[in-house]
Amino acid sequence: MMRDRIARVALATCADFPDLEAPERLVLDPLRDRGIEPVPAVWDDPSIDWSGFDLVVLRGTWDYAERLVEFMTWVRRADTVTTVLNPPEVVEWNTDKRYLAELARHDVPIVPTTFLAPHDAPVLPTSGEYVVKPTVSAGSRDTARYLAGRDDAVASAHAERLLAAGREVMVQPYVDTVDDHGETALLYLGGRFSHAIRKGPLLESGAAPTTELFAQETIDPRIPTTADHAVGDAVMAHLTGRFGTLLYARVDLLEGPDGPMVLEVELTEPSLFIQSDDGAPGRLADAISGRLG
Ligand SMILES: Nc1ncnc2c1ncn2[C@@H]1O[C@H](COP(=O)(O)OP(=O)(O)O)[C@@H](O)[C@H]1O
Ligand SMILES: [Mg+2]
Numbered sequence: 001m002m003r004d005r006i007a008r009v010a011l012a013t014c015a016d017f018p019d020l021e022a023p024e025r026l027v028l029d030p031l032r033d034r035g036i037e038p039v040p041a042v043w044d045d046p047s048i049d050w051s052g053f054d055l056v057v058l059r060g061t062w063d064y065a066e067r068l069v070e071f072m073t074w075v076r077r078a079d080t081v082t083t084v085l086n087p088p089e090v091v092e093w094n095t096d097k098r099y100l101a102e103l104a105r106h107d108v109p110i111v112p113t114t115f116l117a118p119h120d121a122p123v124l125p126t127s128g129e130y131v132v133k134p135t136v137s138a139g140s141r142d143t144a145r146y147l148a149g150r151d152d153a154v155a156s157a158h159a160e161r162l163l164a165a166g167r168e169v170m171v172q173p174y175v176d177t178v179d180d181h182g183e184t185a186l187l188y189l190g191g192r193f194s195h196a197i198r199k200g201p202l203l204e205s206g207a208a209p210t211t212e213l214f215a216q217e218t219i220d221p222r223i224p225t226t227a228d229h230a231v232g233d234a235v236m237a238h239l240t241g242r243f244g245t246l247l248y249a250r251v252d253l254l255e256g257p258d259g260p261m262v263l264e265v266e267l268t269e270p271s272l273f274i275q276s277d278d279g280a281p282g283r284l285a286d287a288i289s290g291r292l293g
Pocket of ligand 2: 139140264
């Protein structure tokens with residue numbers, strides 16, 4: 001549809017990256033080529049009038065995890081004066097990894113997960129390596145890998161600290177195929193598969209959680225297997241049925257004994273790794289353009 005003026009699209013980011021990180025900036029020129037004015041905008045900057053945008057796309061709001069209520073309030077409020085994508089109900093669903101249990105109920109293979117609520121005693125595995133992390137988190141923050149029998153005291157203290165702060169905790173076996181095979185992320189733009197990447201392992205055995213806004217990642221292009229595609233497509237089919245077509249989605253997989261398992265689904269502010277595929281910046285711009293007018 002033709003617009004009678006240039007559409008303005010806010011790319012919502014955080015105060016640490018007010019102009020977006022370099023890879024995310026790769027969508028700016030393709031948007032301009034499509035007659036759209038892209039504006040990086042810090043989500044918690046009180047001086048911004050969100051009604052001045054035709055669309056707000058969540059791109060780099062990486063500091064929301066410890067401020068979830070404030071972030072959700074902003075997403076919902078902004079969505080009353082413009083359109084926020086992905087939409088508030090999707091963000092709400094996605095910011096708490098208890099959605100993994102829902103996917104499992106719909107026969108999607110997930111990394112085996114035990115959830116602990118704040119009143120629960122932290123019962124931890126008695127053998128093998130495992131991961132403790134909050135259900136609301138991003139960038140590997142507050143996430144650590146432990147060895148049963150060696151790290152029990154530290155692991156319990158970690159879980160208890162999160163639970164005492166009112167946060168829910170998840171415990172998973174450490175999926176050690178990540179050490180060489182890595183993690184596979186499938187990127188979907190406008191509801192369709194776009195590209196994939198390999199992410200190297202992030203957790204060192206017994207090391208404390210990262211103190212950065214996000215842990216440093218090693219990213220390479222990857223061609224997914226048929227099984228990877230099947231799991232990613234099953235997640236997308238479930239999401240599309242629940243929420244309609246999503247502007248962007250990332251499905252992260254670890255390789256288990258019986259094939260790929262979902263580690264997480266990123267629908268809020270995922271790195272989309274558009275730097276890893278020549279066509280991806282244009283596909284993201286097309287998907288955004290398709291949501292205007
Ligand atoms: N069960 C697990 N087995 C192996 N590695 C894990 C596991 N859980 C998390 N990790 C590592 O920690 C990183 C961050 O965990 P993730 O669940 O993706 O949370 P987020 O990215 O939201 O912080 C992953 O990219 C992976 O390297
Ligand atoms: Mg992750």
